[in-house]
Amino acid sequence: MPQSIVLSTCGSIREAHEIAGALVQRRLAACVNILPVISCYRWKGKVMKEREWLLIIKTDSKIFSKLRRRILALHSYEVPEIVSLKIDRGSKPYLAWMDRALLSEV
Secondary structure (H helix, E strand, O other): OOEEEEEEEEOOHHHHHHHHHHHHHOOOOOEEEEEEEEEEEEEOOEEEEEEEEEEEEEEEHHHHHHHHHHHHHHOOOOOOOOEEEEOOOOOHHHHHHHHHHHOOOO
16 A cells, blocks of 8 residues: 555644544554644744644555545644655555554555
8 A cells, every 4th residue: 555644733632632543543544643842833924833733644645535534524723734745665564564554444
């Protein structure tokens, strides 16, 4: 399967856990890491600095549309970050595990 990593940020740890759990439960993600970050960005003409929670979502590129729809349904942001990065290499056993974890959804 063509695997990818999807990045998204959340404004609260509770929302991060809710989205991560929903994605793994529905087999839209094999694994989601949740990391605290400080984000600096421009929003509505102002430079903002906020604490956020970064989701590093391991998934299959073929189900990105379903994953994106689920994130949008659960996310509180007006414009949530949903960025997909292709995995071109990795540990073969880990990539095989990802395939098995996502298998029933594809």
